[in-house]
């Protein structure tokens with residue numbers, strides 16, 4: 001059976017007991033709702049833990065691509081690049097894609113606030129409902145069509161996610177975003193671009209480009225979701 005959907009990281013780390021955010025509005029949005037795992041080269045959602053034991057037995061950690069301090073420094077660079085590109089932050093809005101895009105948006109907003117000395121609005125997109133491949137998914141995710149958190153009309157939006165792979169999440173996120181209004185511009189920030197695009201989607205702000213094989217998986221861990229910060233390269237063995 002071919003299962004498709006979102007998913008990458010849950011097999012490698014247990015669901016955290018606590019999911020934290022400084023922003024009370026975002027705390028619920030960070031909470032994990034689905035356990036995700038890879039299956040035959042595609043990604044899948046499941047409402048119960050598919051066993052991470054079996055999954056773990058079939059994966060091998062190949063190396064650490066980024067440490068916590070490397071992630072920190074990368075986010076500082078990306079924040080400066082955003083400010084340079086947007087010529088400031090007065091019309092800027094950062095929208096994090098659930099889950100790990102949300103803490104990325106919060107962290108980068110804080111850095112930009114430190115540079116520009118003015119608040120930066122952050123919001124959340126839960127795009128589960130909008131994916132174009134849900135009809136073939138084995139387990140359908142619960143639909144949660146939440147508010148972004150601020151008015152995106154006329155704003156310069158930066159969408160943020162941890163990993164850019166096929167581009168399907170971002171395509172779905174763009175659909176969802178435009179359901180909420182008409183921004184002046186939309187740019188994309190990802191911590192890792194691993195290639196393998198299936199759609200004509202590119203990021204304007206990239207933490208690191210990591211050429212990967214289709215057997216490899218990028219695992220981004222962020223302390224707000226996973227309890228620690230690092231980026232791992234793992235490989236499926238089957």
Ligand SMILES: O=P(O)(O)OC[C@H]1O[C@H](OP(=O)(O)OP(=O)(O)O)[C@H](O)[C@@H]1O
Nearest residue numbers: 006007008009098099165166167168169
């Ligand atoms: O370009 P794509 O092929 O769409 O893949 C990228 C998406 O996959 C991962 O999400 P994941 O399914 O792990 O969800 P999570 O962030 O909730 O763990 C990652 O966070 C991106 O959102």
Ligand SMILES: O=c1cc[nH]c(=O)[nH]1
Nearest residue numbers: 008163165216217218
């Ligand atoms: O390798 C991948 C692919 C998609 N999403 C991830 O988080 N990692």
